Amino acid sequence: MAILITRPQPDADATAARLRARGLQVLLAPVLRFEALALPQEAEEDCDAVIVTSANALRAIKPQLVDSRLTRRPLFAVGGHTAEAAREAGFTKVFSAEGDAVRLRDLLLARVQAKALKKSSVLLYLAGADLSRDLAGELGERGFTVVTQTTYRMVPVAKLPRETCEAFVANAIEAVLHYSRRGARAFLDAARAEGVEISALAIPHGCISEAVAAVLREAGATQVMVAAAPDENALFETLRRALRSGLA
Known part of the structure; x- marks a missing residue:
């Protein structure tokens, strides 16, 4: 029995490695394809700080950030994974909200109250489409003042890998992991197109947040697990408790 990972590359490989290290079999079926979009040169001008809610927003423009003045600005990340991507991209003043967009908003407001950031600051929001x-x-x-720059988009794939479809038919998938609402919708569309939707909805689905879980429930899934916090460690803990095989 395998755990199906639906998140895009390169994160899918990292998740797979972590699960395999815990003795679990894994199948990869990225249902979204990452496409980078160039950051306009003028984007690094006249901003006081950078905010990011996805590591992909940084990966998309990492080559452009070499020797960029933008990396000298403080960067506020939604969580530790995104914060690490920021450091890898060259940012040296990185602050993590360790949560979701709400906590990121609250972190910025707390910095204003602490007089570490002006309320009138211009924030460059590196975001997805x-x-x-x-x-x-x-x-x-x-x-x-928030200036949003779209640095990437995620394009849904039309079909699931053949190996994944065969695994659904053979009842060889123990659970599916979902990391975004858009990814959950893409998975359902692809499963429907391949004729394995009924099998797919009959097994446990682990979701990074309640918002993601809602997509699966609306589609008819009845075994929906939600991580206690919006991060992979919490998702793995939810999976460990739910599955007979468990996580070490």
Whole structure:
């Protein structure tokens, strides 16, 4: 029995390695394809800080950040994974909210209260083409000027890998892991197109957040697990408790 990982590359490989190290069999079926978009040269001008809610936003423009003035600005990341991607991209002043977009917003407001950041600051938001929350609007209502730059988009794949379809038919998949609402929808669409939707909905689904879980429940999944916190460690812990095989 295998755990199916639906997140895009290169994160899918990292997740697979962590699960295999815990003695679990893994199948990869990235349902979104990463496409980088160039960052305009003028984007690094006239901003006081950078905010990021996805490591992919940094990976997309990493080559452009070499010797860029932008890396000298403080960067506020949604969590540890994104913060690490920021450091790898060359940022030296990195602050992590260790949570979700709400905690990132609250972290910025706390920095204002501590007089470490001006309320009138111009924030450069490096983002994906599809956003689940209007973080820029929320920060704008609190006095910040937010300039959003789209640095990547995730394109849904049309089909699941043949190996994955065969595993569903053979009842050889023990659970599916989901990391975004868009990814969950893409998985359901691909499963439907391949004729394995009924099998796919009948097994446990581990979700990084309640928002992601809602997509699976609306589609008819009844065994939906939600991580206690929006990070992979919490998702793995949820999986460990739910599956007979367990995680070490």
